[in-house]
Amino acid sequence: MFLTEKDLVDLVAFRHDLHRHPEVSGEERETAARVEAHLAALKPDRIFTGLGGYGVAAVFAGAAPGPTLLFRCELDALPIPEISDAAHRSEISGKGHLCGHDGHMAIIAALGRGLARRRPARGRVVLMFQPAEETGAGAAAVIADPAFAGIRPDLSFSLHNLPGLPLGHVALASGPVNCASRGLRILLDGKTAHASMPETGLSPMRAVSRLMPQLTDLGRGIFPSADFAMVTLTHAVLGEPAFGIAPGRAEVWATLRTLTDAGMADLCALAEALISQTAAQERLVLSYHYEDIFHHCENAPEAVAHLRQALSDEGIGHDATVLPMRASEDFGRFAACGPSAMLFLGSGEAHPALHNPDYDFPDVLIERGARIFLRVIDNVLELS
Numbered sequence: 076m077f078l079t080e081k082d083l084v085d086l087v088a089f090r091h092d093l094h095r096h097p098e099v100s101g102e103e104r105e106t107a108a109r110v111e112a113h114l115a116a117l118k119p120d121r122i123f124t125g126l127g128g129y130g131v132a133a134v135f136a137g138a139a140p141g142p143t144l145l146f147r148c149e150l151d152a153l154p155i156p157e158i159s160d161a162a163h164r165s166e167i168s169g170k171g172h173l174c175g176h177d178g179h180m181a182i183i184a185a186l187g188r189g190l191a192r193r194r195p196a197r198g199r200v201v202l203m204f205q206p207a208e209e210t211g212a213g214a215a216a217v218i219a220d221p222a223f224a225g226i227r228p229d230l231s232f233s234l235h236n237l238p239g240l241p242l243g244h245v246a247l248a249s250g251p252v253n254c255a256s257r258g259l260r261i262l263l264d265g266k267t268a269h270a271s272m273p274e275t276g277l278s279p280m281r282a283v284s285r286l287m288p289q290l291t292d293l294g295r296g297i298f299p300s301a302d303f304a305m306v307t308l309t310h311a312v313l314g315e316p317a318f319g320i321a322p323g324r325a326e327v328w329a330t331l332r333t334l335t336d337a338g339m340a341d342l343c344a345l346a347e348a349l350i351s352q353t354a355a356q357e358r359l360v361l362s363y364h365y366e367d368i369f370h371h372c373e374n375a376p377e378a379v380a381h382l383r384q385a386l387s388d389e390g391i392g393h394d395a396t397v398l399p400m401r402a403s404e405d406f407g408r409f410a411a412c413g414p415s416a417m418l419f420l421g422s423g424e425a426h427p428a429l430h431n432p433d434y435d436f437p438d439v440l441i442e443r444g445a446r447i448f449l450r451v452i453d454n455v456l457e458l459s
Contacts, residue, residue, distance in 0.1 A: 077189045077449060078442050086188075087438045089113055090181035091163035094435070097152030097170040097177075100207035103129040106150045110204050113184055117191040119202075123226065127216030128206040132226055134199055135190040141198025141456055145228035146186060146448050147406060148179035149208040158432040174429050175236040175422070178436030180204060182234070185445035186452075195456035201226045211257075211369040214408035230378055231415035232451060233406045234444055236436060237397070238428050240421025243443050245386055245393035247418045249379045251299070253372035253404040255339040256332040257365045258309075261286070261350055264360040267314075267323030279325035282357040283313055286350060290329050293345050298334070299399050304342045305332040332401060335371045372407035378416035385450035386418075391443070393418075402429075420444055 078086070089109075098106050107129040114122055119133040126132055129150060157164055157171030165171040183202050190200055207213030217223055240246060263283070268276025287308055296303035307330045314322025331346060333339045347363070354361035386393045397419070409415045420440055427434040452458060 076442060077446065078185060082185065082188055083442060086181050086185050086441050089184060090177050090436065090438065090441065093177040093180055094163045094172045095166045097165050097167050097172045098150070099154050099170055100151040100210040100213065101128060103150040103206050107131050107204070107206070110150070110180060110184070114187055114202070117187045119187070123222055126222060127213060127218070127220045130206050130213070130217045130220070131204040133187060133202045134226060135194055136199045137195035137197040137456060139197035141195070142229035143199045143201060143226065144452060144455060145201040145203050145226070145231040145409070146183055147203040147205055147231060147233045147409065148183040149176040149213070150180070150204050150206045151176060151209050151213070153209060153430060155430060155432060159435060161435060171432070172436070173431065173434045174209070175434070175436040176208070178236060178438070178440060179234065181441045182444035182448070185441055186448050189445065189449045190452070193458040195452060196459050198456045200452055200456070201228060208405050211367045211403070211405045214405040218408055218411065227412055228409070229413050230381065230455070231409040231412060232378065232382065232448060233417045234420050235404065235417065236422045236440060237419040238422040238426040238434070239424060240397065240419065242421050242423040242437065243391070243440065244421040245391055245418050246396050246398050246421070247379060247382055247386070247393050248395035248398040249374050249376045251334055251371050251373050251399045252417060253399065253407065254332050254334055254401050255336050255371035256330055256367070256369045256403040257339065258367040259329045259331055259346055260364055260366060261327040261329070262362045263325045263354060265323045265358070268321040270319045270321050273321035276321050276323055277358060278322050279357065279359050280313060280322060282353050282359055283311060283325045283327060286327060286353055287311065289349055289353075290346060293342065293349070298401060301334060302338065303334045304338060305401070306330070306342070306346070307332070332403070333371070334399065369403035369405050370407040372404045372417060373410055374416040375410065375414035378414040381451050381455060382416055382418055382447070384454055385447050388450050388454070389446055391447065418447070
């Protein structure tokens with residue numbers, strides 16, 4: 076174990092501090108400041124801030140030329156109230172670290188401690204604390220940031236804790252591991268009327284009543300088949316909350332999900348044709364747009380091989396259990412930079428699920444996650 080008892084105490088305290096002060100996507104200013112202060116004490120060769128918003132990256136360089144390895148974690152929390160009696164429970168009303176990003180940050184911070192003591196002999200290691208993962212916007216914004224060009228990786232790695240897997244067990248596979256998904260926001264405009272004379276208006280009621288089941292019926296295939304597609308209705312509003320007004324506007328939200336990006340293009344085309352046809356038939360004005368866009372996350376065999384070797388070297392059990400998953404992850408964007416891979420670290424078979432109000436990251440995983448990644452670095456870049 077490369078971490079001392081003091082390291083572990085400090086890292087748990089760091090994680091608990093982050094947990095008490097959650098910030099949602101796009102608002103991670105104070106979280107980024109805490110991360111930057113923690114990293115500065117490790118004396119990396121350079122710290123980048125403001126990447127793609129509030130992203131922070133620390134660079135540890137070797138003396139000789141070599142590849143750049145990036146290890147990514149997430150800064151953001153969720154807009155969900157936490158239910159907990161823990162001393163480190165959220166102090167911010169309506170917000171909580173209920174996906175474990177505070178734990179992922181602690182793992183990458185622990186990795187920084189290892190690199191501060193043993194630099195890579197060659198190449199570079201980039202510790203990337205990425206903003207706005209939960210909305211799917213953060214990875215794309217970081218990669219598009221002009222400053223990112225100076226730390227563009229040859230290999231990228233990440234992890235996510237996963238309730239339902241035995242504590243400390245790893246799920247890892249090549250190929251698709253997280254689905255593509257995006258939110259489709261549909262607006263239908265007609266004309267309001269007095270509730271006693273609905274015939275003088277133009278209600279979107281029939282369009283909504285048709286679209287809700289028809290959108291869902293666009294789903295096909297059995298997961299994880301290549302043609303898998305799913306549409307989940309998540310929100311709908313019809314008219315105003317009043318008894319005297321026949322509705323003139325409706326809004327429907329649906330989440331589209333496919334195994335791959337290619338499948339998403341097909342599903343979007345089908346959904347757009349359906350809502351356009353329905354709006355035209357009901358003489359409604361249609362507008363729509365997409366939000367929370369996630370590309371599918373595909374593990375490259377080359378990057379997976381490095382993770383498998385590290386797991387074998389560390390004697391950590393792993394298999395492809397539960398993969399791929401229907402949930403989405405914006406780490407898939409880093410595949411545009413070069414081979415990338417994400418592993419899933421078990422949080423315990425009976426642990427509360429991600430996004431549950433009583434979820435909390437298991438501190439015991441900090442050392443294990445960091446140890447896996449440090450072994451990857453040693454195998455590829457050789458630690459001095």
